[in-house]
Amino acid sequence: MNNNLSYGAEALSTPSVSPRITDYGNGVSAIDADYLRPGLAAIHLVVEDGRAALVDTGTSSSVASVMEALRKKNLAPEDVAYVFVTHIHLDHAGGAGEFMRCFPHAKLVVHPRGARHMADPARLVASAMTVYGEAEFKRMYGVIRPVDANRIIEAPDGFTLDFNGRPLLFLDTPGHARHHYCIFDKKNQSFFTGDTFGLSYREFDVNGMEFVFPTTTPVQFDPVAAHASLDRIMSYDPAHAFLTHFGRIGHLPRHAGEMHDLIDAHVTIARKLRNVPDRHAALVEELGTLLLQRITAHGCKLPQEEIRDLLSLDVRLNAQGLEHWLDYTGGN
Template sequence: MNTPAPLPDFLQDLGHGIYAVETGFQRPNFDAAYLMVDDGRAAFIDTGTGHAVPRLLASLQALSLSPAQVDWVIPTHVHLDHAGGAGSLMQHLPNATLLVHPRGLRHMLDPSALYQGALAVYGQAEMDRSYGQLVPVPAERAQPSSDGQTITLGRRTLTLVDTPGHARHHHCIWDPVSRGWFTGDSFGLSYRELDVNGKPWILPTTTPVQFEPDAARATIHRLMAAQPERVYLTHYGALSPVAPLAEALLRLLDEVETLGLALRQHPQRHAALSAALLALYQHDLRAAGSTLPAERVADLLTLDVELNAQGMACWLDRLPA
């Protein structure tokens, strides 16, 4: 009897026909794409950047799947760490349809605005290093999702729901087989290096440019109404039980909003927001029982602190005077 070959180290079997693909973005276990397999058919949920495409294709090969067996590519939203590789991936999948939030569809058909916006922030060297090229998806191979839409993958039916708060071009995907949500960034971030006694610690993401705290809270409540048994975060991995995570996420979201409003008129607002966010995260981790040195926490959350402060500024600038 032949023993199945071990999976590559970037591919994790999560059960229920669901696999996490560690995309290699930024650092290990930072950015996941998900591969779902049912009755010989497959779907990718989020793709990572263009540099992740070889890993996504290798994941199919490791599971003895051909590219022709992939029916769907579903970015949760069009931020580049979630959808930057979608166009390039689609070139390899002859039968796949891209399913994207209607507000994000135009950016998948013509990603030039996405690229130029990121280029202005990161510069050419960082774009080449972290993101690669953005490839347009042919219009005939892409569809907009709708709130409550259902699609079929093999023998299971997935449901897509509109989930603003992090971005207005965000949807989440419900899988009834695992009773789990694929949440993109709508259910926060949770890194395994910050686990406390084997339990995940979670924080809200407020990155540019469409963070809206009221909408983010409403989205969390909507996701919880399905009584999920697990959530699949792009950053990072499958987490359960979900109820204590939602409680912690909502509490921190309230605190983030409060400190943002308090610093709205600060003369050095970005620096003040960054310092306040890091202090909040460090305090919350200590309260949860973490013994990680503050310097290690700061190192792990450097990118998130910077982006979260930028996104909060975008939100504060939209508030009425």
């Protein structure tokens, strides 16, 4: 690959960036959720004619950053009309209850499979505490508040919402999770994709070209559905995708092909290692090497140890997700 290539207008267009907020135009901004490290998780703010909506929430500790962003844009908490959670994993929806407490006029829009867990998050909390332990859970996610069921809107496949004259279409997009939707913003000809279009960290950008890779965690990875959801997104010929991890990406036909390839590569590694001793460690090693090789080939000049460090959490989680897929489906 010639890493000195220019990739057209997108490579030359630099979004406006403040320490916590990246403005992309057309009323869309990314707010850093302050989750674990800067640049790991974004909350997308959509503003249309004085009204605001938020896509994903981070955790309860993300509220301060969102309030700061609203103040900078001369918006009040009462101006927030909707909180959209693409799916109910806690790095995307853990702050929903706290957000709804702070935004008195907002409705929470959630996939039908996730709605009851937003109204009563006890099972979500118990499951996460089993994984992390109580102390680490509280450090990562803080308090998980329930949401009044009367303020919850379920968004099944094909659900449309008129956000102050801005049409939004909700598509059921399983693969990462069965309770996942993506939002097509017709005004932007773009999608808010949660985790369906993978992860892309700005540290790996090279000359305006992003690097994107899939996430298989924690317990509902379905490679067949993941491929189908990518194809469905691309059938709308979107200009951009807004990823929770992290921010806006372009060049979507290229990235969709790379995502398909990397989903298959993850599955191949999992099947190869399904019966080896210390399977988790073997998966972590091979997945880390796969992504390191791909990122290096992409042209990223960061030291290898820095790349591995940035990937370490996702590689461990992907290994766990693949193990669960192997154990519950036999890798089929």
